[in-house]
Each structure stands twice: as C-alpha cells, then as structure tokens.
Amino acid sequence: MTPELAGLGATMTAVDESADMIAGIWPGDTDTRKAVRGDWFDLPFPGASIDALIGDGCLSVIGGADARRALFSAIARVLNADGRAGIRLYASPETRDDPKDVRALALSGGVSTFHELKWRVAMTASGGAPDYIIPVTGILEQFDRMFPDRDELSARTGWELPVVGTIDVYRNSSAIYSFAPAAAIVEEAEAYFGDVGIVSTGTYGLAERCPLLTLRSPRRRD
Missing domain, CATH: 3.40.50.150 (Vaccinia Virus protein VP39)
Structure with a gap:
C-alpha cells in the first residue's frame, strides 16, 4: 500500500x-x-x-x-x-551493534532520523534471538533501556517529543519482526x-x- x-x-x-x-x-x-x-x-x-x-x-x-x-x-x-x-x-549486520555504540551515535547527532534510530535499536534487540526475531514490544523495551530520558534525546538530536513518542505504538502490539x-x-x-x-x-x-x-x-x- x-x-x-x-x-x-x-x-x-x-x-x-x-x-x-x-x-x-x-x-x-x-x-x-x-x-x-x-x-x-x-x-x-x-x-x-x-x-x-x-x-x-x-x-x-x-x-x-x-x-x-x-x-x-x-x-x-x-x-x-x-x-x-x-x-x-x-x-541486520553480520556482527550485532553494541547498544552503547548506538546510543552514543544518536546522542552525537550521527543518526539522521528517529525512524533510522528505531531500526538500529531493533537490530540490537534481535541479536542472539532464534532467526533474528523480535516482538515489537521488545523493541520498545530496548529503546527505553537505551534512552531512559526522552527529553535528553530530544534536546541532543532536535527530534520533537511527539516524534520520539511514535515508538509507543509498539506498547500493546502483537506483531513480530525479523x-x-x-x-x-x-x-x-x-x-x-x-x-x-x-x-x-x-x-x-x-x-x-x-x-x-x-x-x-x-x-x-x-
């Protein structure tokens, strides 16, 4: 569509x-x-x-x-x-990104959009799982661990809080990504x-x- x-x-x-x-x-x-x-x-x-x-x-x-x-x-x-x-x-890359490296990259302005960050976070969360599968609720959980202060993320990147908040759509989702x-x-x-x-x-x-x-x-x- x-x-x-x-x-x-x-x-x-x-x-x-x-x-x-x-x-x-x-x-x-x-x-x-x-x-x-x-x-x-x-x-x-x-x-x-x-x-x-x-x-x-x-x-x-x-x-x-x-x-x-x-x-x-x-x-x-x-x-x-x-x-x-x-x-x-x-x-995913053949070698999984370290979540600390993804966090540092984002806070230094090295990620172009929030949606790019979302997929980077997702790929850190799926590493080690069978067949690279991750429930989308797990993406949100990983994001909250990596970026517990959304105000800081918004201030450092220029992304408005409503844009960052779009990831909350995953909170009650039953979807599974790979x-x-x-x-x-x-x-x-x-x-x-x-x-x-x-x-x-x-x-x-x-x-x-x-x-x-x-x-x-x-x-x-x-």
Missing part, C-alpha cells in the same frame, strides 16, 4: 490483508491501478502471469525463515519466465530463483542495511 509506489508500471495491483490499511493510505483506484485485499502467501494472480513484483520491507514483518521461504514460493509461482521481483530489506542478515536471505531465496542479487538503494540514513533483494528466473515447483 506504499502510496509512493502506486504509480509504478503500466498497470499496478497492490495487495494487503488489511482493509483498514487499504482504506487509510491507498491513494485510490484508477484505470491503471487498484488495491485488493489478499494474502501475500497466496497471491491473487494466476501462475506465471506477473511481469514485476515489488515489496518494501515485507520480509521483516511476516516472521522467520519458514515464512520467508513461503513468500519466496508464492512469488516464484506468479512471476512469468522473464519476470523480476525487487524487495527492499531491513537486514531482521535477518542479507546473506542469509539470499541463501534462502536461491532455492526458489536462479538469479538472486543484492543492489544498493542509495546513501540515505541506514541505506547500507536496506538493500534491494532482486529475484529472477523462478524455479517452478508445480
């Missing part, structure tokens, strides 16, 4: 399981684009019928390795022989695609941990 992507392609079909998400942020159907409610693991398209498929962070919000493999299988089913998929990752390293995701994808790559997405804050996973040449399993 990412509004900035709605105009891509000659035609576009966006898929989300949440009717509220579609109603809330989709910019509206037109002759060339539409949004449908559907399951990413059972994409509502005939086999080998899609030219291009894109996703933004979707591999981090579906669960662990088994869920990622199921999504790769679903993508391979619907892509045609010449089709391509591109998915932006949120990937931040597997890019190399692990590539290895999983190679079981479903003959051509798997990693491409830089730019130089913005945290871009080095948000590369584009590219997928081509689906391996048919049916």
